[in-house]
Amino acid sequence: MNAKSRAVSGATVAGGNRLGIDKGKKKIACEFKASTAPQITRGFRNVLDDLKISEGWIIGLVKEAYPIKKNVTTAPIDIFLEHIRIKEREMN
Numbered sequence: 001m002n003a004k005s006r007a008v009s010g011a012t013v014a015g016g017n018r019l020g021i022d023k024g025k026k027k028i029a030c031e032f033k034a035s036t037a038p039q040i041t042r043g044f045r046n047v048l049d050d051l052k053i054s055e056g057w058i059i060g061l062v063k064e065a066y067p068i069k070k071n072v073t074t075a076p077i078d079i080f081l082e083h084i085r086i087k088e089r090e091m092n
Helices: 042-050 077-091
Strands: 006-011 017-023 026-032 055-059 066-069 072-075
Touching (some): 026 077, 042 055, 072 077
Antiparallel strands (some): 017 026
16 A cells, blocks of 8 residues: 555454555455455445445455455455556555
């Protein structure tokens, strides 16, 4: 992340971890799961809706990225990080 980015992290009640990345008008929310079949939780949906976050990622022990809801993707960490790098380049 560059100097124009801001990250916020926190834990979920169920023991998961969340990360928010704020790049001005663009906000990305992430939830990290130790699962090979991660699911979107009500709490994560609420975060996306309440904070008007346009892009959500659930990072899990999966082999490839796939959508699980409109604007929410499940992916392994390496694909997510590459996505963030591309977004950084596009915004600079």
